[in-house]
Amino acid sequence: MDHTFDLVIVGAGGGGLMAALEALRTNPQTSVAVISKVYPTRSHTSAAQGGVNAALANKDKDDTVELHVFDTIKGGDYLADQDAVEYLCSQAPLVVRELENLGAPFSRFPDGTIAQRPFGGTVKDRCCYCADKTGHTLLHTLFEQCLRRGVKFFNEYFLLSLEHDDGECQGVVAINMRSSAIEAFSARTVILATGGHAKMYWNRSSNAAGNTGDGQAAAFRSGISLKDMEFIQFHPTGLRKSGLLVTEAARGEGGYLLNRHGERFMARYAPQKMELGPRDLVARSMETEILEGNGFTSAAGSYLELDLRHLGAGTIKKKLPQIRELSMNFEGIDPIEEPIPVRPTAHYSMGGIDVNMAQTALCGIYAIGECACVSVHGANRLGGNSLLDILVFGKLAGREAALEAPRRASRPVSPHALKNAAAEIKSYISHKRYERYGIMREEMGKAMADNAGIYRTEVKLRQAVEDISTLRDRFRHIRLFDTGTVYNTNLFQILELKNMLDLALCVSMTSLERQESRGAHYRDDFPRRNDNAWHKHSLCTQSSDGDVKLCSTAVTMGKYGLEARSY
Numbered sequence: 399m400d401h402t403f404d405l406v407i408v409g410a411g412g413g414g415l416m417a418a419l420e421a422l423r424t425n426p427q428t429s430v431a432v433i434s435k436v437y438p439t440r441s442h443t444s445a446a447q448g449g450v451n452a453a454l455a456n457k458d459k460d461d462t463v464e465l466h467v468f469d470t471i472k473g474g475d476y477l478a479d480q481d482a483v484e485y486l487c488s489q490a491p492l493v494v495r496e497l498e499n500l501g502a503p504f505s506r507f508p509d510g511t512i513a514q515r516p517f518g519g520t521v522k523d524r525c526c527y528c529a530d531k532t533g534h535t536l537l538h539t540l541f542e543q544c545l546r547r548g549v550k551f552f553n554e555y556f557l558l559s560l561e562h563d564d565g566e567c568q569g570v571v572a573i574n575m576r577s578s579a580i581e582a583f584s585a586r587t588v589i590l591a592t593g594g595h596a597k598m599y600w601n602r603s604s605n606a607a608g609n610t611g612d613g614q615a616a617a618f619r620s621g622i623s624l625k626d627m628e629f630i631q632f633h634p635t636g637l638r639k640s641g642l643l644v645t646e647a648a649r650g651e652g653g654y655l656l657n658r659h660g661e662r663f664m665a666r667y668a669p670q671k672m673e674l675g676p677r678d679l680v681a682r683s684m685e686t687e688i689l690e691g692n693g694f695t696s697a698a699g700s701y702l703e704l705d706l707r708h709l710g711a712g713t714i715k716k717k718l719p720q721i722r723e724l725s726m727n728f729e730g731i732d733p734i735e736e737p738i739p740v741r742p743t744a745h746y747s748m749g750g751i752d753v754n755m756a757q758t759a760l761c762g763i764y765a766i767g768e769c770a771c772v773s774v775h776g777a778n779r780l781g782g783n784s785l786l787d788i789l790v791f792g793k794l795a796g797r798e799a800a801l802e803a804p805r806r807a808s809r810p811v812s813p814h815a816l817k818n819a820a821a822e823i824k825s826y827i828s829h830k831r832y833e834r835y836g837i838m839r840e841e842m843g844k845a846m847a848d849n850a851g852i853y854r855t856e857v858k859l860r861q862a863v864e865d866i867s868t869l870r871d872r873f874r875h876i877r878l879f880d881t882g883t884v885y886n887t888n889l890f891q892i893l894e895l896k897n898m899l900d901l902a903l904c905v906s907m908t909s910l911e912r913q914e915s916r917g918a919h920y921r922d923d924f925p926r927r928n929d930n931a932w933h934k935h936s937l938c939t940q941s942s943d944g945d946v947k948l949c950s951t952a953v954t955m956g957k958y959g960l961e962a963r964s965y
């Protein structure tokens with residue numbers, strides 16, 4: 399079955415739903431479809447715990463948008479585009495109030511205003527939250543509003559390709575996961591909102607299984623560049639065994655980190671901000687402690703402790719209920735009584751589809767949220783700025799697409815695109831010499847975690863490039879063992895692996911190329927930031943033979959000049 403819409407949004411996380419809602423508010427005549435491989439409320443946005451930043455000044459009365467702008471630029475180690483950061487932070491109070499008006503149940507201060515908590519790398523307490531379930535509540539609020547406005551949802555549809563005719567948007571091709579029917583979605587405008595790609599670190603990641611960068615890979619294959627792919631954020635506190643996240647809010651509420659000597663070691667690395675230094679710094683400090691033998695040892699590997707006990711049962715149950723539940727279910731400990739075993743975990747992709755605000759280089763095609771790189775987070779995102787990013791740029795893209803759609807001619811997706819997709823899937827069944835998905839997935843995760851992790855060197859990164867290139871070659875022989883047509887999960891895993899491998903090659907190649915340390919990208923062999931040579935965004939493009947070409951583009955500066963970054 400083929401479909402035609404004014405706007406097709408791929409992704410039903412907070413970014414995609416905000417875009418859908420805003421498109422219909424801008425022009426109620428717009429026909430809007432949202433395609434999602436999971437049911438919308440299962441998108442990774444629902445896992446966001448800690449909160450969303452906005453300079454509302456409910457807690458620190460002297461907080462301002464300007465301070466938020468500077469924290470974000472400094473946090474991103476001066477790689478963020480300053481015009482985009484100004485837009486992000488100036489829109490923050492508006493979008494948070496808008497979500498409040500739509501019914502999002504924010505936690506509140508006794509005077510009834512939205513409560514704000516401290517978060518890493520900021521000079522003021524400006525993180526607005528709904529206990530430790532902020533993303534979950536925002537996503538449900540947006541989903542209700544989209545249903546109310548008549549957005550057409552195609553749940554459990556998997557994006558296969560982005561289609562354009564000589565740079566003009568045609569739409570997308572997707573497969574219905576329930577029936578395996580391959581369907582064309584012709585659209586005057588498309589917004590990609592498919593979330594991040596940090597799952598390429600596999601079991602060293604806080605991400606949902608579906609954060610496999612499908613939109614980024616589809617954009618890359620259709621000729622759009624990927625920007626700043628070397629910047630992967632490691633969150634300091636993943637649970638020791640699973641990598642699942644313990645929100646920064648746990649430290650914001652006063653939790654602290656201990657090594658096996660009972661020392662609050664952050665005093666040696668960030669004497670002023672301590673555990674609330676920016677994520678890159680805290681994660682590196684933890685990794686150093688572990689590498690120097692100051693971690694606790696266990697069968698699941700070395701770890702450190704996050705102690706919340708002094709906060710008391712009341713605060714933990716009221717403000718961090720999900721953290722308690724995760725600790726009990728996945729580590730078998732109750733943080734009211736015992737410290738939580740933690741270690742850094744791959745968490746967020748600062749890099750993604752190259753956009754100017756939300757617009758890609760192709761006409762009618764936008765990208766927003768974690769799959770895009772605006773860039774507002776530069777080399778390191780501050781906690782609480784990503785939920786903000788998806789709301790602000792989701793809204794912008796939704797409005798722009800709704801205004802643009804009536805001006806664009808309808809260009810149907812070519813039947814060849816459907817045939818190509820079917821041929822590719824068929825080829826996975828017919829391979830005689832074969833590779834298995836499960837084995838390759840583990841090898842990819844290990845190659846990335848071992849050699850393109852927190853501490854990087856030329857030797858390690860060359861190894862990562864080699865290993866991922868070999869896996870990409872082996873992928874040509876991957877075999878789809880399940881030939882069924884109903885919920886063929888083996889097929890979707892294979893498609894996701896292909897996407898992750900393409901992006902993993904971009905991550906390791908750009909990391910090898912950037913011979914400096916900036917934000918989340920730390921090179922042991924080039925431990926300093928080198929603005930003369932490297933104050934620029936990296937770009938990856940796919941060449942006609944499928945290889946990755948690297949180039950760069952300038953950073954948009956504004957009020958703030960380059961400065962040393964210390965906390």
Ligand SMILES: Cc1cc2nc3c(=O)[nH]c(=O)nc-3n(C[C@H](O)[C@H](O)[C@H](O)COP(=O)(O)OP(=O)(O)OC[C@H]3O[C@@H](n4cnc5c(N)ncnc54)[C@H](O)[C@@H]3O)c2cc1C
Pocket residue numbers: 408409410411412413414433434435436437438441442443444445446447448449450451532533555556557558591592593594604605606608609612613643645745746766767768769781782783784785786788
């Ligand atoms: C555990 C965790 C906690 C976090 N906590 C915070 C926090 O407290 N504050 C903060 O600011 N940020 C936080 N973040 C980051 C933030 O939550 C995410 O960056 C943000 O929610 C991403 O939203 P999104 O709309 O871009 O994508 P997502 O919410 O990831 O949604 C992606 C959507 O794309 C769809 N999709 C993907 N691939 C395909 C495909 N092939 N076909 C069809 N559909 C597809 C999915 O079905 C999904 O609907 C956290 C992240 C994690 C992992």
